[in-house]
Amino acid sequence: MEQSGGIQASLGGRYATALFELARESKSIDTVEASLATIRQALAESADFKTLTTSPLIGRLDAAKAVAAAAGVMKLDATTTSFLGVLAHNRRLGQLPAIIRAFRGLASRYRGETTAEVTSAHPLSNAQVSELKQQLRQRVGREVAVELNVDQSLLGGLVVRIGSQMIDSSIRTRLNTLAHAMKG
DSSP states (O other), rough: OOHHHHHHHHHHHEEEHHHHHHHHHOOOOHHHHHHHHHHHHHHHHHHHHHHHHHTTSSSSHHHHHHHHHHHHHHTHHHHHHHHHHHHHHHGGGHHHHHHHHHHHHHHHHHHEEEEEEEESSSSOOOOHHOOOOOHHHHHHOOOEEEEEOOOOOGOOSEEEEEEEEEEEEEEEHHHHHHHHHHOO
């Protein structure tokens, strides 16, 4: 599968590509993607797990044992669990957010989808996500997978990134624009 230079160029992208190829060969792309979503959620919600992946004070062996235990608790698939062990051994657990993002992009492209990174001030309901996907599908002309993030500093509205294109309808940006207009 041909990769864009941007994804392959980064260290996280190279690891994501390797994981994607393993998942594709074992016909487990969706399973690995679900496991990576679980890891992403754990990184966002657990300070201990985030520390495990980012602390330079945790040795390779201890990190490998800890991620293996965490993988068991999170019920991750075997491919992703082994991959975490490789990352721990290579001291690359800190690359997980970039790896997860790159893997999602590869999986979306493989399925013929476009990925949109959507940041909102508050969590979106299932109905809002469905409506957003429909709007984005009409705008882009094909299926759109959404990666949802919450940033309360937006106050309201959305920031949507599709590739290099950004749609910013956040209240924070509108207020900043208004403030600049009033100054000048």
